[in-house]
Each structure stands twice: as structure tokens, then as C-alpha cells.
Amino acid sequence: MLRNYFHIAIRNLKRNPLYSLLNIGGLAAGLAVSILIGLYVAHEYSFDRFHPEAERIFKTLGRAQFGEQTIQTTAMSAQFGYRTKQALPQQVENYVRIRNAPRAVLQTDASFHSFEDKLAFADESVFKVFHFPLAKGKPSLSRPNTVVLSEKLASKYFGKTDPVGKTLTLDGHIPLEITGVMENIPSRSTLQYDALISFDTQKNLGDEGLTQQLTNTRVQFGSFETYFLLRSGEAKTAVERAIQRLQQREEGERREKPDTFTLEKLTDLHLNGSMQDHSQQYHRLFLGIAVAILLLALINYMNLTTARATRRAREVGVRKALGGLRSDLIAQFYTESALMTLLAFGLSLLLVEGLRPVFFGLLELPIDDTFSRQPLFWSGIIGLAVITALLAGSYPALLLSGFMPAKVLKGSFLKTEGNRVRQSLTVFQFAISVGLIVCTLVVKQQLDFLRKQSPGIERSGVVVVPLPESLAPRYISFRNELRQQPGIQELSVASWPLYKSGVNAYFVKTKKNKEVFFWTTAVDEAFFSTLNVPWKIRPAATRTTAYPLVINESAVSQLDLNRQAVGEKVDLAGHLQEVTGVVADFHLFSGKGKMGGLGMQVVPDTSRALVAQGGCLYLKLRPDADVPRTLAAVGRVFARHEKTNPFEYYFLDEAYDALYKAESKLSSMLAVFTGIAILIACLGLFGLAAFSVETRRKEIGIRKVLGAGVSGILFLLSRDFLRLVLISNLLAFPVAWYFLDSWIKDYAVRIPIGWVWFAVSGLLALTVALLTVGAQALRAAQADPVRSLRAE
Structure with missing residues (x-):
């Protein structure tokens, strides 16, 4: 039976190549965009979870009150971790201190040197607290003037030669012995370093202020980020209280508002950390867009499928008259849906593979391939394919299998079958599209406004050269x-x-x-x-x-x-x-x-x-x-x-524009998503228009015989669809205004959200809808009425 269902499905695909192409192409586009966005969002939510003990690793955050100002810092004193572990050894398993090194020059010899930005000084325990496996050597940072390089940095300075045991020079006077090469840190890591230098090396830098920090034994703010590996995640509160007691014991009553310390879980730092600029994180917005575009693709599939309902009506009527069960018909239509989804899914994976570099390049996200190879990711992809097949086939299967054979075989098939549902789906499609159009226009205008406003100084033609x-x-x-x-x-x-x-x-x-x-x-x-x-x-x-x-x-x-x-x-x-x-x-x-x-x-x-x-x-x-x-x-x-030191420079105007990188990403992505949403919505509207023309074929023939012109037929067929688009505008405008008003409040200098952007968006949606429907309406208006009225 299943084999027969597949034969029928393949035959229908070949019989209607245009509709098959639109169906599969639209669904593939929606799936591809959803998978790409899903990959980005899943990558964001998976940060730092590759560490085996991630749920037990915490970073220290301190807060100090100065008048009406609250200052937050993650920099603690040198003995902060040791004193805390000593005070609560039954709760603190280990700790590690890390200090990001300022931009420095590494060199192998006088002929090869380069600036490096991702260097850090760390305790040897960094390899016990975090999961940074070594590809070569041993994780030894116990001695001063030792360093562990990433594979990328090792390749940069030594090529394919084994660098373990060799020496790099830091800032022209600090020799660093390479004791190991660690695997490149995954892109989903909050800690991103190309080299970890032994903590005690800092004593040899000749920085008097830093030397004083290294000898500070108090529990207070300082210069070193401190991470704790606790015995259990539930120990967080007890450790925070212990830190507060140690700090208050030393500070006494000297301050009216003492400093406070809290521990933030490592897996929360990227998205919910107190030191993050959450206004630049649009993962929730992108996830919503991914779901919306997938829904658009599913709606498009449903509309195009039901647009061919009248062609399948007699088939359903005959099969039911011959004793076919509705459950068998539902199974057949679900089989056809599964086949279409499988083809669309395969095409979408090809699109994902081809568009992934462009997509992540546009977002300027350094997402590596390690995450996409995880079983969890592929489980999600397969789950998405199954859910898509079930959702895409649900409405057509229930609608087509419910046709009454007596009415169908008499030729009195109900033209309005499921009409309200299809109209509602079309309204939903264009509401999403109109909302995205409004958001794209306003975000672009705000970004242009920020870029064009004078920063108060001359930045054009100014070059900045850092001086060592x-x-x-x-x-x-x-x-x-x-x-x-x-x-x-x-x-x-x-x-x-x-x-x-x-x-x-x-x-x-x-x-x-x-x-x-x-x-x-x-x-x-x-x-x-x-x-x-x-x-x-x-x-x-x-x-x-x-x-x-x-x-x-x-x-x-x-x-x-x-x-x-x-x-x-x-x-x-x-x-x-x-x-x-x-x-x-x-x-x-x-x-x-x-x-x-x-x-x-x-x-x-x-x-x-x-x-x-x-x-x-x-x-x-x-x-x-x-x-x-x-x-x-x-x-x-x-x-x-x-x-x-090597010579380097940057242009002041380019650096100023780079300050709006997050807004540029949002503007670019919204423009891409809006274009895809409009394309998919137009395919759905095309399907609904085709269905309307199909069911009103005889009516159009009669009108033409009675003298109706092409323009009259065009108006007749377009009127209802334009009404649906107008309803979409009315639904989309208040929702778009709410989100835009919330977003733009973060800016001290901003444009007003005027009605003109909503009017432009609505007019654009109406124009696109009119062109889409007009193509089908013009074809119907020019058709020969004799063929339309001929007895079937």
C-alpha cells in the first residue's frame, strides 16, 4: 500500500511540474533560512556547554557603589580565589585566575613579528577547570615564562614544525618557552585565547602597578578575573556568603556601602551575563523570524496544495465511492507531503551548505564547523523535517479527504470549502511580511541617521596610528x-x-x-x-x-x-x-x-x-x-x-562606522529576511489566486459572454485579495510599532517613528500583492469563455 502511495505521489509531481517546483522551492527556501537561523541561535545558546563541568564553573562579579553610581567589575585581587578556597574548601574544588594581556608583539626572530590581541596570563589550573585539550605537549604553566599556543597561532609562527620546546619573544624582551599546543578553542566559548601565558610571568614584565597587585593578599577588587569550580552548583550561595564575610572582615565599617560579590554561572555569561551588552544580541528576534518564515513556507505549501483541490476532488470522490476509507486517503496525502518535504529538505541542505559562508559572513560571526557536526544538532534537523512534514500535510490531508463523493461526482463541489482558513493564512503571511518591511525601513533609517549625524569632531581624512x-x-x-x-x-x-x-x-x-x-x-x-x-x-x-x-x-x-x-x-x-x-x-x-x-x-x-x-x-x-x-x-x-613593533593604522571614520556593527547586522539581516518572506508570501498568494480562478472559471466565462471586459474581470478577482492585504496591514502595524518603539528607546539620539514608514510598507505590500494576483487574473480574463463553459 505504501509503495502505491509513493507511485501516486510521484505521478502527481510529474503531472504538475510548475506547482511541484513552487511547492518544493518555497518549502526548501523556508527550511534553509530556518536552519541557518536555527544554527546561529542554537550556537548562541550552546555557549560554554562543551566544558564537562560547565554547570559547576562560576565567574566572580563585584559591584561597588559610588554616590548614585553602581560600578560592576570582574577583576579581583590576586589572592581572591586562594582565600575563598581556603575559607570554604568543602565547597570550592578549584579556582583559576586569568588576566587578558594588552595588545602585544610576538616574534620568532627579528624577521618575523606580529601583533596579537588574544593573549592571556593564566594559572596552570586553567586546564583543570576548563576543557581546553592539548594537541601537543603537556599543559604546563607552572613555571614563569612558559606559554601554551593554539593550533592556529602555532601554525602562524612555526608552520608545520612542532613548536614545543621552542621560544617566542613577548614585546621584544620576554622569552616564552612553548610547553604545549592546545586545540583551537571552539567559537561557542566565552573565553577566546590564542595563547595562555603562565601567571607568574607577570612578575617579569617590569610593571610596578601590576607587581603591587600580584602581592595584594586582600579579598577585594583588583586586576584578575577569577573563576571557581565548585563541588556542586548548589554551593553558589554559600560561597558568595563566605566571600562577603571575608571582605567585610577586612574592610570593617570603613565604607558606608560595602562592595558586594556574586557568582555567575559560566553557561549564563554569554547571553545573560551582567557585563554583556544585551542590546546587541538579536538571537531571540532571529529565532522568531526563523519560526515565522517556516510558517510562511508551510502556509505557502498548504495554499498551493489546496489550490489544486478541484483537480483531486474527482479522484477522492471515486475512491470513496469504491469503498476507500478516509484514513487511507489521509495516509496517502501525508505520504505525498512526506515526499515533498523530503525533496524540499534535501534541497534546503544544499542551500544551507552554499549559503552558510555568506550568511555568517553577513552577520560577521566566526561560527566554526564543530557545532554543526554534533549529534544534537542533527537530531534537531531531523526533528524539524518530521514536524514540517506533519504540519505541511495536515490541512490538505484533512480537507481533501473530507470531500463528499456524492457532491463531487455530481459536479456540485463546494467552492468555498476551507475558504476562510486559506484567507486567514494569507492574512497571516502578509502581516508578517508587512511587519518585517516596516522594521527594515525604520532600522535602516535609524542607522543612516546615526552614521550621518556629526560626532562633534572632524573624522574624515583622519588616520590614527597607535604608538608603542x-x-x-x-x-x-x-x-x-x-x-x-x-x-x-x-x-x-x-x-x-x-x-x-x-x-x-x-x-x-x-x-x-x-x-x-x-x-x-x-x-x-x-x-x-x-x-x-x-x-x-x-x-x-x-x-x-x-x-x-x-x-x-x-x-x-x-x-x-x-x-x-x-x-x-x-x-x-x-x-x-x-x-x-x-x-x-x-x-x-x-x-x-x-x-x-x-x-x-x-x-x-x-x-x-x-x-x-x-x-x-x-x-x-x-x-x-x-x-x-x-x-x-x-x-x-x-x-x-x-x-x-609593526606599523599599523586605522581610519577614524571607519572606526566610527564600526561602532554601529550590531545595527548594521540587524539592518542587513532584516532586509534579507524580508525579501525571503515576501517571496514566500507571494507564492502563497499565487496559490490562493490560482484556486480562486479555478473555482470561478465558469463564473468568469459567463461574465465574459455577457460583455464583461478584461479590466472588470481583473478588478473582480483582485478585489478580495487586496482586501486581505489591507487587513494584514492593520494587524501588522500596531505589533511592528510596539517592537520598534521598544527597540529605539535604547538610543539617546533617534528618529521619530512616523506614519510614512507604515504607509510605504503598506503600499509596497499592496503593489506586490496586486502584481502577484494580477498575473493569474489576467490569464483568467483572457481565457476563451467557450472552453470555460464547456460541459465536463
Whole structure:
């Protein structure tokens, strides 16, 4: 019997190639998009679960209250983990300290060196707490000046040669013996490192502040992330209480609001961690879109299947008249659905394989292949195929198998059979499509608005060159040589790379005795002219203080200073700084947040202090400069003065645009998903239009015989569908507005959500629907009425 069902299904596929292609293609597209999004979402939810003890690993989070401000940090003191384990050995099995290393240069010899960003100092217990298996060597970080490389980094510096036992040099003076090579850390890991350096190596770096941190035995904040491996997950509360007791015992009653410490489970860090920027995580949105697109594909399948119902009606009537059971008919239609789903599923896997690099490239997600090879993932894929087959076949099977044989064989088949259901499905399809169109338009407009708004400084034509500390003794000659380059209009130096990292911050007391968060940095005298920072109050020509402080407008109000501000004193960590000038606000970060108070300590342009602390050079290029040639010349000058570190640079405007990477991803993905949703919805509408034309064939013939024109027939057939699309708009608009209003509130500077975007979306949906239905309606209107009225 089953074999017969497959024969009938294959015969129907061959008999109706167009509908088969639309059915399989639409379902395959929906499945492919759903699988791709599902792969991304499942990857997000699987973070850190590959560690065998993931449910027992916790990261320490500390909170401190300063006035009305709450500061969170994951950096603890050097003995924080040891003291906690000593206080509660029955609950704490192990701990590990990790400190992310600042950007550093690794080199094998003088001829090969490169910057590395993913380096960290860690205890040897890192390989006992976490699951980072080694491909070569042993996980030995017990001795100073030892390192374990990732396979990727080992290949970069040593090729196919076994690097174990060899030496890499860190920042030109710290030799590191390679004791092992670990497998590349999976992309679904919160900890992403290319090399782990022994913790005790930090004692040899020559950093006095870090050395003091390493000898700090108190239980308090510090410089090292601390992870605990507990005996059980339930021990979390007891350990938190023990930490709080240790901290309060040392701090006593000296602070009105003592620091607090909590433990966050490793598997919660990526999606729900307190230090995460959740506004940039759209996994829930994408998961909803995946489900919606799959539903669109299923609805499309149902509509196209029922559009052929009249062609199958006589078959059903004859089989039921000859004694066929409804259960047998349901089984047959489910078999046909399973065959169609199997074909669509196979095609969707091919699409997934081909589109996966493009999809993840668009999202800029470094998702590796390890997750897609997991049995759990393939179990989900097979489950999706089964559920799709059952859902896709359910409505057609129940509808077609329920035809009454007497009515069908008499030719009085009910034209309105299941009509409301099909119309409701079409409304749902276009409601989703219209909602996605509105969201795509608003997100794009908001992103364009953020990119086009002035950050308050000149960023076009500005190149930023990070300066290593080793360049400080030769900085003056380096700067003077750059000033002679014809393509450079102006240059300055500052203590931080703008739009690449944060600046220093202090808690400053205002005149009203409130503690406020205050950003600080250091710049030279040419910084303001190089970046064209607008002055509100210019400093006096002669200095009244050794290190004048220039603040922005937000700082004036934030610190409760008088409107002129010049001459006021600001206490920065016990040092009184005199305000000598005020500039207009400019963005230190993206335009998403509010402007904050900023103080810039101005140093002479002959000072080497900024370079000695690892500053950045800002080069303003001439408008007519040959950019590649100018940058090549700057690189040659840099190489003559700096032998240890490679030359690197970035464009300020590109760095500013990169601040909106999350919004760019969302905009791009919404545009892609919207296009796919509209395509699938149009296929469903095509099916419904085909069904309507099929059932009204005789009516159209009669109207044409009685003198109806093509335009009248077009209007007749299109009217009902356009009404459905209008209903879809009315349903989609309030839902889209609700989500957009919630999303856009995160932005300090934002566009208003005006009615024009909803009108454009509705008009676009109506146009697409009219073109889709019009094709079928025009075909019916031009058909020969004699053939339509001929007795069957």
C-alpha cells in the first residue's frame, strides 16, 4: 500500500511540474533560512556547554557603589580565589585566575613579528577547570615564562614544525618557552585565547602597578578575573556568603556601602551575563523570524496544495465511492507531503551548505564547523523535517479527504470549502511580511541617521596610528620627520585610540557633594585643531597652570560648575586640576548613549609622556593627498624609528562606522529576511489566486459572454485579495510599532517613528500583492469563455 502511495505521489509531481517546483522551492527556501537561523541561535545558546563541568564553573562579579553610581567589575585581587578556597574548601574544588594581556608583539626572530590581541596570563589550573585539550605537549604553566599556543597561532609562527620546546619573544624582551599546543578553542566559548601565558610571568614584565597587585593578599577588587569550580552548583550561595564575610572582615565599617560579590554561572555569561551588552544580541528576534518564515513556507505549501483541490476532488470522490476509507486517503496525502518535504529538505541542505559562508559572513560571526557536526544538532534537523512534514500535510490531508463523493461526482463541489482558513493564512503571511518591511525601513533609517549625524569632531581624512612605548625616546624626531611629509596637513597625539577603546575615568565630587562618573584623557595642544573640535571658551594665550584641563559642555552641568567654568578646580584622584577652556560635546563612543562629562589634560606637543604610556598619533591628511602613497611614507618613517613593533593604522571614520556593527547586522539581516518572506508570501498568494480562478472559471466565462471586459474581470478577482492585504496591514502595524518603539528607546539620539514608514510598507505590500494576483487574473480574463463553459 505504501509503495502505491509513493507511485501516486510521484505521478502527481510529474503531472504538475510548475506547482511541484513552487511547492518544493518555497518549502526548501523556508527550511534553509530556518536552519541557518536555527544554527546561529542554537550556537548562541550552546555557549560554554562543551566544558564537562560547565554547570559547576562560576565567574566572580563585584559591584561597588559610588554616590548614585553602581560600578560592576570582574577583576579581583590576586589572592581572591586562594582565600575563598581556603575559607570554604568543602565547597570550592578549584579556582583559576586569568588576566587578558594588552595588545602585544610576538616574534620568532627579528624577521618575523606580529601583533596579537588574544593573549592571556593564566594559572596552570586553567586546564583543570576548563576543557581546553592539548594537541601537543603537556599543559604546563607552572613555571614563569612558559606559554601554551593554539593550533592556529602555532601554525602562524612555526608552520608545520612542532613548536614545543621552542621560544617566542613577548614585546621584544620576554622569552616564552612553548610547553604545549592546545586545540583551537571552539567559537561557542566565552573565553577566546590564542595563547595562555603562565601567571607568574607577570612578575617579569617590569610593571610596578601590576607587581603591587600580584602581592595584594586582600579579598577585594583588583586586576584578575577569577573563576571557581565548585563541588556542586548548589554551593553558589554559600560561597558568595563566605566571600562577603571575608571582605567585610577586612574592610570593617570603613565604607558606608560595602562592595558586594556574586557568582555567575559560566553557561549564563554569554547571553545573560551582567557585563554583556544585551542590546546587541538579536538571537531571540532571529529565532522568531526563523519560526515565522517556516510558517510562511508551510502556509505557502498548504495554499498551493489546496489550490489544486478541484483537480483531486474527482479522484477522492471515486475512491470513496469504491469503498476507500478516509484514513487511507489521509495516509496517502501525508505520504505525498512526506515526499515533498523530503525533496524540499534535501534541497534546503544544499542551500544551507552554499549559503552558510555568506550568511555568517553577513552577520560577521566566526561560527566554526564543530557545532554543526554534533549529534544534537542533527537530531534537531531531523526533528524539524518530521514536524514540517506533519504540519505541511495536515490541512490538505484533512480537507481533501473530507470531500463528499456524492457532491463531487455530481459536479456540485463546494467552492468555498476551507475558504476562510486559506484567507486567514494569507492574512497571516502578509502581516508578517508587512511587519518585517516596516522594521527594515525604520532600522535602516535609524542607522543612516546615526552614521550621518556629526560626532562633534572632524573624522574624515583622519588616520590614527597607535604608538608603542618603545618609540618614546625617538618621538620628537619621528614627529618632525612626519611633518615634512607632503600629504600630512596636521598631526597630534592623544593617550587613547578614539572609537577603539575606552578612556580613563574617575568618580568626581560635584559642588553639591555628589559623586559622578567623569571621563578623562590627555591630549597635546594640536589635538583640538587636528580634529577640529569646536571651542565654547578658548583658553587664555598664557598658561596659568602646568597641566591645564579642558572640559566639554556636559561636564560643566554634570560637575555643577558656573557657566563660564574657566578657573574652576576639579579634584581628580586627589589632584586639583584647573579648568582653562570648554569645548563642545563630541562622541567618545557611539551616538547610542548620552554624552558624558569629559576632561582633557593638555600637555605640550614636545612631551614624550603620552607616547611612553602607549598613546596614539592622529594624522590629518590633506584633501588632495595620495592616501596610499602617504601611508606608505608614514610606514617607512615609522620603521626607521621603531624596530620592535609593526606599523599599523586605522581610519577614524571607519572606526566610527564600526561602532554601529550590531545595527548594521540587524539592518542587513532584516532586509534579507524580508525579501525571503515576501517571496514566500507571494507564492502563497499565487496559490490562493490560482484556486480562486479555478473555482470561478465558469463564473468568469459567463461574465465574459455577457460583455464583461478584461479590466472588470481583473478588478473582480483582485478585489478580495487586496482586501486581505489591507487587513494584514492593520494587524501588522500596531505589533511592528510596539517592537520598534521598544527597540529605539535604547538610543539617546533617534528618529521619530512616523506614519510614512507604515504607509510605504503598506503600499509596497499592496503593489506586490496586486502584481502577484494580477498575473493569474489576467490569464483568467483572457481565457476563451467557450472552453470555460464547456460541459465536463
